[in-house]
Amino acid sequence: MYWWFYSLETSPATDANAKIDSFKTYKISTIQKWLPFPYIDHVQLEREYSRKQSGNNYSSTLNVLEHELYEANIEDMTLKPIYWSGKTFTIRRSKWFYESENFIVPCDEVLERILEEKYLEFEAFVTADDENEEDCDIKPENESVRRASKKGFQVQEFKLGQPFEYMTGHFITGKHNKAWIHDTTIASQITKAIVHYVSKSHAVELPSYKFLRGINRFRMSAMQYNQQITLLNNEKEKYSVIIEMARVGESLALEKDCRFTPNHLVFVIHGIGQKMLEKKDRDIVVNTDQMRSIINRIHPDNKVMLLPVRWRTQLEMYSDGDNEKFDNLYKDITLQSIPMIREIMSDILLDILLYMSPSHSSLILETSVGELNRIYKLFKTNFPDFSGKVSFFGHSLGSIIAFDILCHQDIPPMSPKFANLRINSSEIPDWMPKPAIPVQNNPNFNLDFEVDNFFAVGSPIGVFVLLRGLKIIGGKNENTLKLYNTLLKSNSHEKLVTIACKRLFNISDFYDPISYRVEPLICRSFNEEPCAIESIKNETSNLAKGVNYLFKIKRNLTSSNSNLQSSNSRPQSPDENNDPHSIVQNLNNTGRVDYYLRNDSLLVNQYLNSINAHMSYWRNEDLLNFIIQNIYYT
Template identity: 25%
Template sequence: MWISGPIRVRVIAVSSCGNWQRCYSTARQSSVVRWFYASDVPKSKPEAMQYTPTKPPSTFVPFSANDSKRLEWAYNNDPNRKVLVKEDGLFHVNLDRREVAPVYWQGPVFEVRRGLWFYHNGGKPSPCSEQLGLEIEQFYQRAIADDAKTDPKEKHTERVYCLDSLSGKIKFSKDNRSVAWVNPDDSMTLQRLTGGTKVVRGYNDKVDEEQEGAVGADGDTVSDSPAEESLKDKFMSSLFDSEGQMENKSEEDLKHEMESEYDDTDKASSDKTRPDDSTRKVTHLLLCVHGIGQRLARKIESVNFVHDINVFRKSFKALYTETEELQAALNPDRVPVDPKNKDEKSKKSKKDQEGDPSLLNCEVQALPVLWRDSVAFGMTQSERTVHPKGITLDDVTVEGVRAVRHIVGDVILDVFLYKQPNFKRQIIDAVKEEVNRIYKLFRENNPNVGDELKVSLIGHSLGSAICYDMLTNKDDVKDLEFEVENFYGVGSPQGLFLLLEGTSIEPEDLLINGSYYNIFHPCDPIAYRVEPLVDKEAAPCPVARIPYSKGGLNSQIQELSQFGQRITKGATSAWSTVMSSWASKTDKSVQDALKNVLETTRDANDKFQKTLDGQELVSDESEGPEVPRKVAEKLTKLNVNGRVDYGLQEGVLDISLIAALASHISYFENPDMVNLILWSLYKPDGVPVLQENQQSSE
């Protein structure tokens, strides 16, 4: 029940011109403060996207406990500094502007809040705005002071004050001053009828096991974001509706997927069994160079290489955590593995992990290298100075379907331009500058990284050709701030480029310390082999096949199972239709014949399903000649495993044009490729391939 005579106190410390003054000056208890960041509506995006927010953010995610403590320390001691947060400091917080942004690439910028008072209405705790929180805190301190002056017998009374920021009132609980109800002046509002919106002082990360969102003893109040569906699967499956038209909602969904990338690196931060991501050991840095089409990201945000690498990063962390063999490969002296006794191996591994959480650290970091916006090709009006007479692509583009032509230009023209000597040099120089910038910044932000850090390059599509040309040019290699360990060409057209140039691959020309991997999907129309360019006798030899990781095998089995079920379902439907329409028109012999066809189909599917259940899969891959020894010796100079071409295994249903296109843009979410790369980093001479491709002969 509201009491009369509310007290009004003016707020004296508010934000001014975007520069925040230090507030909550009386609330220095770090244990009750938690820092949050918005995850749904960015404050800004890269200038090229021409973005303006249309609504304020409504979803806030807590920083990890460690990041929050460091933010609070900086807030109280050095508020003008930028604080690195998230895994390996991939993002930084500007305390003055209250925003968080990526460190190594351009991306969306989100609001940051220092939370002291939180909304608690049966859901996840959400921080009040800092202005409102400051005002509530001042009234809280006033209530505490008033209690100290009041007779103890009269202390337990509700205290009500007027709020300036909401034009309403706040009522503090008579039993606990850290709990209050905010109510606007409008007596007809829902909040007024239900007693107001509950706010609680201090962040409590526990919830009641029996009631989600209630404050209790166990569980996290802020759950992880939902499991993220493959971006490429979502893009390809929702690109067209049943009538072949573009769906408007799919792009909004994809935006949300990318804007939630800030959540991805913190999912394990509250798990005490995991290492502290802010100080973890990193021994391998993967710099990933994009290919064609990145300029298209200005128009279609789902075409986003940064997101691809975020998915890649999450994939190798998850795969490492789930695979004891990989853990043993990285830590051979700390994770005993007995392949003959899986149960004992599992017990030992789990015991070691519980005693040493660092075993769950894969020691790998991957960062995107974005070069396209650094190169001016004379494509737009702002790049008129590139052509001697100021002519641009806009000037020569035909009027018809101009939008489609621009999309094609944003994708295909990158290849044409790269084959022009002057533009090729611009692109390579831009990539060199960017990889050097990222490398130096990473070492600066992670001083604990020692000389053992190894840097490898991953080039996707055209990016693989750029990296190859850079790594075969002595002057370019000299310009790099680091030595390159491994080079991975992914979905690479380099084999075709070298063929058209009439050149071959000489192992001594590739200036790397480790191995060269040419990884491709058999359905990828952009990818080509390179081994025949090392030695022509390698052409008839089958490529090294990358085995399924656990996830890959299960997904194939599921796909095969669903395929068989669809065959049976279709046959059953067809049988029912035929029988209903022909029952009165066809003699019994025809009906019996059709029935036999159906029964045969069912028997075949039952047998097929039993095979799947037992995982008795038989490869139908045709065997080719073994790799001649002299060819293997040449290939060993490029890759310690004696092979360079590594092919992912083809899925049963990878037979359509859409599947072919999807195969080229989905490498970084493929668990089998992730598995191969991790093995190549941890055990360079022990990369797993299907056994039939490991032999060689004279």
């Protein structure tokens, strides 16, 4: 039985022009890190490949792997990401495998075809004696295979031919679905010649490499491997566990349709420093994979699709798209001293300077909106029946970008009776300061979808809003529209801004030096500390998580609603309202916006913790558990 594999690396470790004259040099000249496709993907790939071979209509591309994030092409046998630009990997369909140091490697198409032809040619010889493998003194790979044993089993040699003239092979009677390959070097030939002059009792051992035929043989060998390997999502797992998961996946796929059907979409928007992180293969794609892996572990039944948004790599500094021109000019104006520090300035701090520039700020927003709409369109193409909600996860500068995008969106009335409350920025009197972010949206900043939740993590939104002199009065709800209308008619001189999402969560690591609060800017009298996020270690089950969280929200809503019911029905300004929670409730129905992550370490040093705090969100289980709770349980 054939099986489909995908590579974990894009190219071999050696030079493609290096001389290949032995099996050892052949191994290092080819990709050595492979994993089998899950059973459901294998079935689809094999079906379309069979249709292609038989001349029937077939689909050359299929969406595969976790959450169908990658596209497999059976024409050029490649695998590449669907929603972002990234590395292109190789896929293989093979029946023969050999054991490498840490991986089971599927043979390439040419070697696999030669071995299969030779095996079918000598199949009667191989299956002639059904000898017990445990009683045989044939050793595994890289040890020795005797030409003849005391038990008298036979060896059938064969030549591989071009392009493997430097190797020969042999089968052994009774060794089903196995072959051994050895080199035809001078040393091997001398050893082989000596064999003919030595008795069977003093047989000389020939160095050889064992090949296995069929997926079952592959699994049996793979189970022996427990060494740590790095997967596409950079999560370390035992190789035997991966193979076991593939086996379990077969039975599940046979029982039901395992196709992933998301019911919630989360866009993950990165902050500063992506150019530097890409050099280290730790960019937003890897961070999103880390989040996805942790969420799947703590909430196995979730249907959340996380997609990275790479706005920095799509940014075009000039209208002609010549980014190299900008890079060259920036390099020319950079002094040659302290290169490491200047590289950090270029890769990290330049992003902040670009966003502080009015022209580049608009360019970044346009680029980000374009990328968001492009990804959403692709997502809807792949999942046309999707009717779930969409959320933003913005980190650092990414949260500022997401905030500005949401502030540019048009917020329609929630019901017809509030249609007359729509306020156009052109209707604001000339003597009043215009909002720094206009109420009416810029056509270039229009999203093709609505946003339900906005999770701002490690966010400096608070200080940006303060510097701009803005006042956030609410999100996408009827109370916000009432309040906006009231404040304008009351001749308020504040720059008002609304955010086009139902709920805003401003989440900080308590020791993150870049995070700032938002609640005091929403309501001046709000003096409570940020709300602590419960640790997942203190919760027993997914159901308990949801129930406990619902009770917390109910308590907040009850206290807020009791004050709201006692207040006048007319919309009040923040200064008139006695309950700060009711104002904050315009941005989040829980009555809170600011949250912080606990640090339960026995030894806490604020300054040491602050070093890694800003980049710790991607792997924080408490944060990711909190996000899933707010997506599903409210």
